[in-house]
Amino acid sequence: MELKNLTIAVIGLGQIGASLAAGLKGKVNTIVGFDIDPLNEEFCMNAGIIDTSNTLEEICQMADVVAIATPVDQVMPIASRILSASGKPLAVFDVGSTKSIINIVLSTLPERSKFVSSHPMAGSAEQGAVNASASLFRNKLVYICDEHLCSKQAVELITGLWDLLGARVEFIDSNQHDKLMANVSHLPQLVSYALAIASVNRIGSLNQTMEAASSGFDSMTRLAKSSASMWLPIVKQNKENILSAIVEFQKQLNRIELAIRQNDDQTLQWLIVQANGIRKAFENQQNQNILNHGKRKVKN
Missing domain, CATH: 3.40.50.720 (NAD(P)-binding Rossmann-like Domain)
Incomplete structure (x- = not known):
């Protein structure tokens, strides 16, 4: 048809x-x-x-x-x-x-x-x-x-x-899909929720936090506006993959915390450079997608 x-x-x-x-x-x-x-x-x-x-x-x-x-x-x-x-x-x-x-x-x-x-x-x-x-x-x-x-x-x-x-x-494969989504979609969503709460709790004042918040807070908590009605079912259906992703995230955050506590600038710099490279790879992929799109004819 x-x-x-x-x-x-x-x-x-x-x-x-x-x-x-x-x-x-x-x-x-x-x-x-x-x-x-x-x-x-x-x-x-x-x-x-x-x-x-x-x-x-x-x-x-x-x-x-x-x-x-x-x-x-x-x-x-x-x-x-x-x-x-x-x-x-x-x-x-x-x-x-x-x-x-x-x-x-x-x-x-x-x-x-x-x-x-x-x-x-x-x-x-x-x-x-x-x-x-x-x-x-x-x-x-x-x-x-x-x-x-x-x-x-x-x-x-x-x-x-x-x-x-x-x-x-x-x-x-659906199993591989769900594992990927736990890392690149579901974990960032939950981290955004946690960061929004932690930012206010640490200061103790919502008004003062919002007055000081700027582009960094905006970028990192943009996802926090997403509703519970949408995300609770996702978390329930992909529970085990999400828990594994949280464990890995906590591991990396602990490495950063330890490097700061021990004044280990070399390790902290290495972690930052590694993250820089991952972000750059993402940007390169997005740019390549745009170039590829320009080369293909989209049906009208």
Whole structure:
């Protein structure tokens, strides 16, 4: 089936779901949406991000492809309902940052092969449809996990949609994905929470801390605005990997503390230089991604 003829249903019209809809608008036939928050639905309708909204059951019956863009604890029950019935849709995909437990739970469902477990490395601490962007996924990496469990048709449809959005797809094992996310996504989020609390507790005054806080505090605590409703399910589903990441982080922080206590400038400098190199490698990778994006033609 040609992508331009698809009807896409987006369940969950927060920043990610609304950005999916906005990015695909005009590139597929119809976008239908559903969100438990009527304000998100209303915004998306008024902004022209979706063509129509309806009940969860009805949009799934209408759609050729269903995108589940909810918090991760809602992915399994929604996907289970869809994959327990035959017929439409042709493919279902999620955008969550935990994969292993979801793939295990869905493994026995009759239509499991329609489900493509995907995760775009995009988004921000800002929430809601009002923060959506049609270009959010442009030049971003999207992981598709355990593609061997999916039908060829489902994988082709979902990779085709990500290509329309300007993203680049890589295939990965779900266990490796969750280990990676614990280190590069989930740990930074939890550190941001901890740093925000520690900064105020150490001074003892919220007002004084906020008056003194500047760019460093801003950069390091930006993620702390993300809601508990989004992050508690992620922590629960990726608990063991996150705990291992915390142990490694504490180990490195202890090395820094020990070097400071012992006036060990050589070790402290070595740790800083090592961190400088890692940050530089990240910046180089981001720049390379931009260059690569400029060389590829994004489908309209």
